[in-house]
Amino acid sequence: MPERIAVLGAGLIGLYIGGALHAAGADVSLVGRARMRPYTESTLVLTDLDGGRTEVPAGTLEYSLDPTALSDAGLVLVTVKSADTAAAAEIVAANAPQRPVVLSLQNGVGNLDVLQTLLPGYDVVAGMVPFNVANPEPGRLHRASEGGLMAARTSVLDPWLPVFAAAGLPVTLRADFVPVQWGKLLLNLNNAVNALSGVPLRAELSRRAYRQSLALLVAEALRVLRAAGIQPARVTKVPPHVLPTLLRVPDAVFTRLAGAMLRIDPEARSSMREDLAAGRRTEVDHLNGAVVRLAQRAGVRAPVNQAVVDLIHAAEHGPPPSFTGDELYARLSAAAR
Ligand SMILES: NC(=O)C1=CN([C@@H]2O[C@H](COP(=O)(O)OP(=O)(O)OC[C@H]3O[C@@H](n4cnc5c(N)ncnc54)[C@H](OP(=O)(O)O)[C@@H]3O)[C@@H](O)[C@H]2O)C=CC1
Ligand SMILES: CC(C)(CO)C(=O)C(=O)O
Secondary structure, three states: OOOEEEEEOOOHHHHHHHHHHHHOOOOEEEEOOHHHOHHHHOOEEEEEOOOOEEEEOOOOOEEEOOHHHHHHEEEEEEOOOHHHHHHHHHHHHHHOOOOOEEEEOOOOOOHHHHHHHHOOOOOEEEEEOOOOEEEEEOOEEEEOOOOOEEEEOOHHHHHHHHHHHHOOOOEEEEOOHHHHHHHHHHHHHHHHHHHHHOOOHHHHHOOHHHHHHHHHHHHHHHHHHHHHOOOOOOOOOOOHHHHHHHHHOOHHHHHHHOHHHHOOOOOOOOHHHHHHHOOOOOOHHHOHHHHHHHHHHHOOOOHHHHHHHHHHHHHHOOOOOOOOHHHHHHHHHHHHO
Protein backbone atom coordinates (compact mmCIF):
# COMPACT_ATOMS: atom_id res chain seq x y z
CA MET A 1 0.00 0.00 0.00
CA PRO A 2 1.45 3.44 -0.93
CA GLU A 3 1.87 6.30 1.48
CA ARG A 4 -0.91 8.01 3.38
CA ILE A 5 -3.65 9.91 1.54
CA ALA A 6 -4.86 13.09 3.23
CA VAL A 7 -8.07 14.88 2.31
CA LEU A 8 -8.03 18.62 2.86
CA GLY A 9 -11.57 20.00 3.20
CA ALA A 10 -13.46 16.84 4.09
CA GLY A 11 -17.05 17.83 3.29
CA LEU A 12 -19.39 15.88 1.02
CA ILE A 13 -16.86 15.00 -1.70
CA GLY A 14 -13.88 14.62 0.63
CA LEU A 15 -15.74 12.40 3.09
CA TYR A 16 -17.23 10.25 0.36
CA ILE A 17 -13.97 9.73 -1.52
CA GLY A 18 -11.82 9.53 1.62
CA GLY A 19 -14.29 7.08 3.20
CA ALA A 20 -14.33 4.85 0.11
CA LEU A 21 -10.51 4.84 -0.10
CA HIS A 22 -10.23 4.00 3.60
CA ALA A 23 -12.76 1.17 3.21
CA ALA A 24 -10.65 -0.18 0.33
CA GLY A 25 -7.62 -0.40 2.60
CA ALA A 26 -5.86 2.92 2.01
CA ASP A 27 -4.26 4.80 4.88
CA VAL A 28 -6.45 7.92 4.89
CA SER A 29 -6.62 10.94 7.12
CA LEU A 30 -9.26 13.64 6.77
CA VAL A 31 -8.77 17.30 7.62
CA GLY A 32 -11.82 19.49 7.92
CA ARG A 33 -14.31 21.28 10.11
CA ALA A 34 -15.77 20.31 13.48
CA ARG A 35 -19.30 20.15 12.09
CA MET A 36 -18.29 17.29 9.74
CA ARG A 37 -16.35 15.24 12.31
CA PRO A 38 -19.44 13.40 13.65
CA TYR A 39 -19.62 11.58 10.29
CA THR A 40 -16.62 9.49 11.27
CA GLU A 41 -17.42 9.27 15.00
CA SER A 42 -20.36 7.01 14.22
CA THR A 43 -20.65 4.49 11.39
CA LEU A 44 -20.31 6.25 8.04
CA VAL A 45 -22.45 4.62 5.37
CA LEU A 46 -21.57 5.15 1.72
CA THR A 47 -24.19 4.19 -0.84
CA ASP A 48 -24.52 4.63 -4.59
CA LEU A 49 -27.05 4.69 -7.40
CA ASP A 50 -26.31 1.07 -8.32
CA GLY A 51 -27.25 -0.23 -4.87
CA GLY A 52 -23.67 -0.35 -3.55
CA ARG A 53 -23.27 0.04 0.20
CA THR A 54 -20.05 0.35 2.22
CA GLU A 55 -19.77 0.87 5.96
CA VAL A 56 -16.89 2.66 7.63
CA PRO A 57 -17.02 1.62 11.30
CA ALA A 58 -17.15 4.40 13.90
CA GLY A 59 -13.78 5.78 14.92
CA THR A 60 -11.74 3.94 12.29
CA LEU A 61 -11.25 6.88 9.94
CA GLU A 62 -9.18 9.73 11.35
CA TYR A 63 -10.90 13.14 11.08
CA SER A 64 -8.69 15.96 12.29
CA LEU A 65 -9.26 19.68 12.67
CA ASP A 66 -5.50 20.10 12.80
CA PRO A 67 -3.70 20.44 9.44
CA THR A 68 -0.51 18.95 10.87
CA ALA A 69 -2.27 15.69 9.92
CA LEU A 70 -0.98 16.48 6.40
CA SER A 71 2.61 16.13 7.51
CA ASP A 72 3.05 12.46 6.56
CA ALA A 73 0.83 12.32 3.47
CA GLY A 74 2.13 11.21 0.10
CA LEU A 75 -1.01 12.43 -1.66
CA VAL A 76 -3.27 15.33 -0.65
CA LEU A 77 -6.76 15.50 -2.16
CA VAL A 78 -7.98 19.10 -2.16
CA THR A 79 -11.76 19.13 -1.77
CA VAL A 80 -12.47 22.62 -0.45
CA LYS A 81 -14.77 24.91 -2.40
CA SER A 82 -12.98 27.12 -4.94
CA ALA A 83 -12.98 30.29 -2.81
CA ASP A 84 -10.98 28.37 -0.18
CA THR A 85 -8.30 27.03 -2.55
CA ALA A 86 -5.68 29.68 -1.82
CA ALA A 87 -6.05 29.13 1.92
CA ALA A 88 -5.83 25.36 1.36
CA ALA A 89 -2.59 25.83 -0.61
CA GLU A 90 -1.11 27.87 2.22
CA ILE A 91 -2.07 25.12 4.66
CA VAL A 92 -0.35 22.50 2.50
CA ALA A 93 2.78 24.65 2.20
CA ALA A 94 2.93 25.18 5.96
CA ASN A 95 2.13 21.63 7.02
CA ALA A 96 3.42 19.36 4.28
CA PRO A 97 7.05 20.28 3.63
CA GLN A 98 7.61 16.70 2.40
CA ARG A 99 5.91 17.89 -0.83
CA PRO A 100 3.13 15.36 -1.33
CA VAL A 101 1.40 15.09 -4.69
CA VAL A 102 -1.58 17.46 -4.60
CA LEU A 103 -4.71 16.45 -6.53
CA SER A 104 -7.51 19.00 -6.89
CA LEU A 105 -10.92 17.31 -6.95
CA GLN A 106 -12.82 20.56 -7.34
CA ASN A 107 -15.15 22.13 -9.85
CA GLY A 108 -14.09 25.21 -11.80
CA VAL A 109 -11.20 25.98 -14.11
CA GLY A 110 -8.99 28.15 -11.91
CA ASN A 111 -8.03 25.98 -8.94
CA LEU A 112 -5.02 24.37 -10.56
CA ASP A 113 -3.36 27.73 -11.26
CA VAL A 114 -3.95 28.88 -7.69
CA LEU A 115 -2.47 25.68 -6.24
CA GLN A 116 0.50 25.63 -8.63
CA THR A 117 1.31 29.28 -7.96
CA LEU A 118 1.21 28.88 -4.19
CA LEU A 119 2.89 25.48 -4.11
CA PRO A 120 6.05 25.81 -6.22
CA GLY A 121 8.03 22.59 -6.33
CA TYR A 122 4.98 20.40 -5.60
CA ASP A 123 3.40 18.09 -8.19
CA VAL A 124 -0.06 19.62 -8.47
CA VAL A 125 -2.54 17.66 -10.58
CA ALA A 126 -5.99 18.60 -11.85
CA GLY A 127 -8.80 16.14 -11.22
CA MET A 128 -12.53 16.06 -11.84
CA VAL A 129 -15.48 14.56 -9.95
CA PRO A 130 -18.44 14.07 -12.30
CA PHE A 131 -20.90 12.65 -9.79
CA ASN A 132 -23.03 14.31 -7.15
CA VAL A 133 -22.72 13.37 -3.49
CA ALA A 134 -25.86 13.81 -1.43
CA ASN A 135 -26.47 13.48 2.28
CA PRO A 136 -29.91 11.83 2.42
CA GLU A 137 -29.79 11.22 6.17
CA PRO A 138 -27.34 11.71 9.04
CA GLY A 139 -24.37 9.36 8.73
CA ARG A 140 -24.99 8.44 5.09
CA LEU A 141 -23.39 9.88 1.97
CA HIS A 142 -24.83 8.84 -1.35
CA ARG A 143 -23.23 8.94 -4.78
CA ALA A 144 -26.34 10.32 -6.43
CA SER A 145 -25.44 10.48 -10.13
CA GLU A 146 -23.21 8.76 -12.67
CA GLY A 147 -19.66 9.10 -13.93
CA GLY A 148 -16.07 8.23 -13.08
CA LEU A 149 -13.23 10.33 -11.71
CA MET A 150 -10.77 11.90 -14.15
CA ALA A 151 -7.31 13.38 -13.67
CA ALA A 152 -4.60 14.86 -15.82
CA ARG A 153 -2.27 12.20 -17.19
CA THR A 154 0.88 12.00 -15.07
CA SER A 155 2.92 9.18 -13.64
CA VAL A 156 2.99 10.78 -10.17
CA LEU A 157 -0.50 9.38 -9.51
CA ASP A 158 0.53 5.83 -10.45
CA PRO A 159 1.06 4.54 -6.88
CA TRP A 160 -2.51 5.45 -5.90
CA LEU A 161 -4.48 4.43 -8.99
CA PRO A 162 -4.98 0.81 -7.82
CA VAL A 163 -6.54 1.86 -4.52
CA PHE A 164 -8.90 4.31 -6.25
CA ALA A 165 -9.96 1.44 -8.51
CA ALA A 166 -10.35 -0.90 -5.53
CA ALA A 167 -12.57 1.71 -3.89
CA GLY A 168 -14.90 1.66 -6.90
CA LEU A 169 -13.55 5.04 -8.00
CA PRO A 170 -11.30 4.27 -10.98
CA VAL A 171 -9.54 7.34 -12.34
CA THR A 172 -9.44 7.92 -16.08
CA LEU A 173 -6.31 9.84 -17.04
CA ARG A 174 -6.71 12.44 -19.79
CA ALA A 175 -3.76 14.05 -21.56
CA ASP A 176 -5.27 17.48 -22.11
CA PHE A 177 -7.15 18.55 -19.02
CA VAL A 178 -8.21 22.13 -19.74
CA PRO A 179 -10.89 20.89 -22.18
CA VAL A 180 -12.06 18.40 -19.54
CA GLN A 181 -12.40 21.17 -16.96
CA TRP A 182 -14.43 23.30 -19.37
CA GLY A 183 -16.53 20.27 -20.34
CA LYS A 184 -17.37 19.78 -16.65
CA LEU A 185 -17.94 23.50 -16.17
CA LEU A 186 -20.61 23.43 -18.89
CA LEU A 187 -22.47 20.85 -16.78
CA ASN A 188 -21.89 22.92 -13.65
CA LEU A 189 -23.79 25.81 -15.25
CA ASN A 190 -26.77 23.82 -14.04
CA ASN A 191 -25.61 24.22 -10.42
CA ALA A 192 -27.01 27.75 -10.36
CA VAL A 193 -30.20 26.81 -12.21
CA ASN A 194 -30.76 24.12 -9.62
CA ALA A 195 -29.91 26.48 -6.77
CA LEU A 196 -32.38 29.07 -8.08
CA SER A 197 -35.12 26.49 -8.70
CA GLY A 198 -35.29 25.14 -5.17
CA VAL A 199 -36.25 21.68 -6.46
CA PRO A 200 -34.05 18.57 -6.62
CA LEU A 201 -31.88 18.04 -9.72
CA ARG A 202 -34.02 15.31 -11.25
CA ALA A 203 -37.25 17.28 -10.94
CA GLU A 204 -35.52 20.38 -12.28
CA LEU A 205 -34.00 18.64 -15.31
CA SER A 206 -37.36 16.97 -16.00
CA ARG A 207 -38.98 20.37 -16.59
CA ARG A 208 -38.44 21.99 -19.95
CA ALA A 209 -38.42 25.63 -18.81
CA TYR A 210 -35.50 24.95 -16.45
CA ARG A 211 -33.71 23.07 -19.22
CA GLN A 212 -34.35 25.98 -21.60
CA SER A 213 -32.76 28.27 -19.00
CA LEU A 214 -29.75 25.96 -18.82
CA ALA A 215 -29.63 25.79 -22.63
CA LEU A 216 -29.29 29.60 -22.76
CA LEU A 217 -26.33 29.41 -20.36
CA VAL A 218 -24.63 26.52 -22.14
CA ALA A 219 -25.16 27.98 -25.63
CA GLU A 220 -23.67 31.27 -24.50
CA ALA A 221 -20.72 29.51 -22.84
CA LEU A 222 -20.09 27.51 -26.04
CA ARG A 223 -19.98 30.77 -28.04
CA VAL A 224 -17.52 32.23 -25.54
CA LEU A 225 -15.34 29.11 -25.66
CA ARG A 226 -15.32 29.24 -29.45
CA ALA A 227 -14.26 32.88 -29.37
CA ALA A 228 -11.49 31.98 -26.92
CA GLY A 229 -10.33 29.03 -29.04
CA ILE A 230 -11.15 26.40 -26.39
CA GLN A 231 -12.79 23.13 -27.41
CA PRO A 232 -14.55 21.63 -24.37
CA ALA A 233 -14.19 17.87 -23.92
CA ARG A 234 -17.07 15.45 -23.69
CA VAL A 235 -17.27 14.30 -20.08
CA THR A 236 -20.67 12.57 -20.26
CA LYS A 237 -22.49 10.62 -22.95
CA VAL A 238 -23.66 13.89 -24.54
CA PRO A 239 -21.16 15.89 -26.66
CA PRO A 240 -21.03 19.53 -25.45
CA HIS A 241 -22.21 21.11 -28.73
CA VAL A 242 -25.35 18.93 -28.72
CA LEU A 243 -26.39 19.96 -25.20
CA PRO A 244 -28.38 23.15 -25.96
CA THR A 245 -30.50 21.42 -28.62
CA LEU A 246 -31.07 18.38 -26.45
CA LEU A 247 -32.04 20.48 -23.43
CA ARG A 248 -34.68 22.38 -25.41
CA VAL A 249 -36.73 19.38 -26.58
CA PRO A 250 -40.14 18.67 -24.97
CA ASP A 251 -40.13 16.70 -21.71
CA ALA A 252 -41.28 13.38 -23.18
CA VAL A 253 -38.60 13.51 -25.90
CA PHE A 254 -35.92 14.50 -23.39
CA THR A 255 -36.79 11.58 -21.13
CA ARG A 256 -36.50 9.23 -24.12
CA LEU A 257 -33.26 10.69 -25.55
CA ALA A 258 -31.42 11.65 -22.39
CA GLY A 259 -32.50 9.13 -19.78
CA ALA A 260 -28.92 8.96 -18.43
CA MET A 261 -29.02 12.66 -17.54
CA LEU A 262 -32.05 11.94 -15.36
CA ARG A 263 -30.41 8.99 -13.61
CA ILE A 264 -30.04 11.02 -10.42
CA ASP A 265 -31.28 10.30 -6.93
CA PRO A 266 -34.67 12.07 -6.63
CA GLU A 267 -33.56 14.09 -3.59
CA ALA A 268 -30.09 15.19 -4.81
CA ARG A 269 -29.43 18.90 -5.31
CA SER A 270 -26.43 20.77 -6.71
CA SER A 271 -23.58 21.69 -4.40
CA MET A 272 -24.55 25.33 -4.99
CA ARG A 273 -28.04 24.73 -3.67
CA GLU A 274 -26.51 23.06 -0.61
CA ASP A 275 -24.40 26.19 -0.10
CA LEU A 276 -27.40 28.52 -0.36
CA ALA A 277 -29.41 26.32 2.00
CA ALA A 278 -26.57 26.44 4.54
CA GLY A 279 -26.11 30.21 4.18
CA ARG A 280 -22.60 29.79 2.72
CA ARG A 281 -21.13 31.77 -0.17
CA THR A 282 -21.37 29.83 -3.42
CA GLU A 283 -18.93 28.95 -6.20
CA VAL A 284 -20.88 30.98 -8.80
CA ASP A 285 -17.95 33.35 -9.44
CA HIS A 286 -15.84 30.29 -10.30
CA LEU A 287 -18.45 28.70 -12.59
CA ASN A 288 -20.75 31.14 -14.44
CA GLY A 289 -18.30 33.88 -13.41
CA ALA A 290 -15.49 32.05 -15.22
CA VAL A 291 -17.55 32.22 -18.43
CA VAL A 292 -18.07 35.95 -17.95
CA ARG A 293 -14.35 36.56 -17.40
CA LEU A 294 -13.37 34.43 -20.39
CA ALA A 295 -15.88 36.40 -22.50
CA GLN A 296 -14.25 39.65 -21.42
CA ARG A 297 -10.82 38.34 -22.37
CA ALA A 298 -12.11 37.10 -25.74
CA GLY A 299 -13.89 40.39 -26.46
CA VAL A 300 -17.41 38.93 -26.50
CA ARG A 301 -20.43 39.21 -24.18
CA ALA A 302 -21.93 36.75 -21.70
CA PRO A 303 -25.04 38.54 -20.40
CA VAL A 304 -26.96 35.38 -19.49
CA ASN A 305 -24.20 33.97 -17.30
CA GLN A 306 -23.75 37.45 -15.81
CA ALA A 307 -27.47 37.55 -14.98
CA VAL A 308 -27.14 34.22 -13.18
CA VAL A 309 -24.11 35.46 -11.23
CA ASP A 310 -26.21 38.44 -10.12
CA LEU A 311 -29.22 36.29 -9.18
CA ILE A 312 -27.06 33.93 -7.11
CA HIS A 313 -25.27 36.78 -5.35
CA ALA A 314 -28.68 38.26 -4.47
CA ALA A 315 -29.76 34.83 -3.19
CA GLU A 316 -26.63 34.59 -1.02
CA HIS A 317 -27.98 37.51 0.98
CA GLY A 318 -31.56 36.33 1.37
CA PRO A 319 -33.70 33.24 1.78
CA PRO A 320 -32.98 30.41 -0.71
CA PRO A 321 -35.01 31.24 -3.85
CA SER A 322 -37.57 29.12 -5.68
CA PHE A 323 -37.93 30.44 -9.22
CA THR A 324 -40.38 28.54 -11.38
CA GLY A 325 -38.95 27.40 -14.69
CA ASP A 326 -41.01 30.01 -16.56
CA GLU A 327 -39.86 32.83 -14.27
CA LEU A 328 -36.21 31.89 -14.63
CA TYR A 329 -36.44 31.41 -18.38
CA ALA A 330 -38.16 34.81 -18.75
CA ARG A 331 -35.38 36.49 -16.71
CA LEU A 332 -32.58 34.83 -18.66
CA SER A 333 -34.26 35.36 -22.04
CA ALA A 334 -34.54 39.07 -21.21
CA ALA A 335 -30.82 39.14 -20.31
CA ALA A 336 -29.98 37.45 -23.62
CA ARG A 337 -31.71 40.16 -25.68
N1 LIG B 1 -21.11 18.15 -3.67
C1 LIG B 1 -21.09 17.58 -4.88
O1 LIG B 1 -21.95 16.78 -5.23
C2 LIG B 1 -19.98 17.92 -5.85
C3 LIG B 1 -19.02 18.85 -5.55
N2 LIG B 1 -17.98 19.05 -6.43
C4 LIG B 1 -16.94 20.03 -6.14
O2 LIG B 1 -16.10 19.49 -5.12
C5 LIG B 1 -15.59 20.54 -4.30
C6 LIG B 1 -15.98 20.26 -2.86
O3 LIG B 1 -17.41 20.31 -2.80
P1 LIG B 1 -18.24 19.76 -1.54
O4 LIG B 1 -17.60 18.57 -0.99
O5 LIG B 1 -19.64 19.74 -1.97
O6 LIG B 1 -18.01 20.97 -0.53
P2 LIG B 1 -18.31 20.98 1.04
O7 LIG B 1 -18.60 22.39 1.38
O8 LIG B 1 -19.30 19.92 1.39
O9 LIG B 1 -16.90 20.54 1.65
C7 LIG B 1 -15.77 21.35 1.72
C8 LIG B 1 -15.36 21.37 3.18
O10 LIG B 1 -14.07 21.97 3.28
C9 LIG B 1 -14.08 22.75 4.47
N3 LIG B 1 -12.97 23.69 4.44
C10 LIG B 1 -12.86 24.87 3.79
N4 LIG B 1 -11.67 25.41 4.02
C11 LIG B 1 -11.00 24.57 4.86
C12 LIG B 1 -9.74 24.61 5.48
N5 LIG B 1 -8.90 25.62 5.27
N6 LIG B 1 -9.40 23.59 6.29
C13 LIG B 1 -10.24 22.57 6.52
N7 LIG B 1 -11.45 22.47 5.95
C14 LIG B 1 -11.83 23.47 5.13
C15 LIG B 1 -15.44 23.40 4.41
O11 LIG B 1 -15.79 24.00 5.63
P3 LIG B 1 -16.62 25.39 5.66
O12 LIG B 1 -17.91 25.12 4.99
O13 LIG B 1 -16.70 25.68 7.10
O14 LIG B 1 -15.80 26.37 4.90
C16 LIG B 1 -16.31 22.20 4.04
O15 LIG B 1 -16.65 21.47 5.20
C17 LIG B 1 -16.18 21.83 -4.87
O16 LIG B 1 -15.29 22.43 -5.78
C18 LIG B 1 -17.44 21.36 -5.60
O17 LIG B 1 -17.85 22.21 -6.64
C19 LIG B 1 -17.84 18.32 -7.57
C20 LIG B 1 -18.78 17.38 -7.90
C21 LIG B 1 -19.95 17.16 -7.11
C1 LIG C 1 -22.49 16.63 -9.95
C2 LIG C 1 -22.81 18.06 -10.25
C3 LIG C 1 -22.64 18.31 -11.73
C4 LIG C 1 -24.25 18.33 -10.07
O1 LIG C 1 -24.71 17.98 -8.87
C5 LIG C 1 -21.88 18.93 -9.47
O2 LIG C 1 -20.76 19.02 -9.86
C6 LIG C 1 -22.22 19.71 -8.26
O3 LIG C 1 -23.27 19.55 -7.65
O4 LIG C 1 -21.37 20.57 -7.91
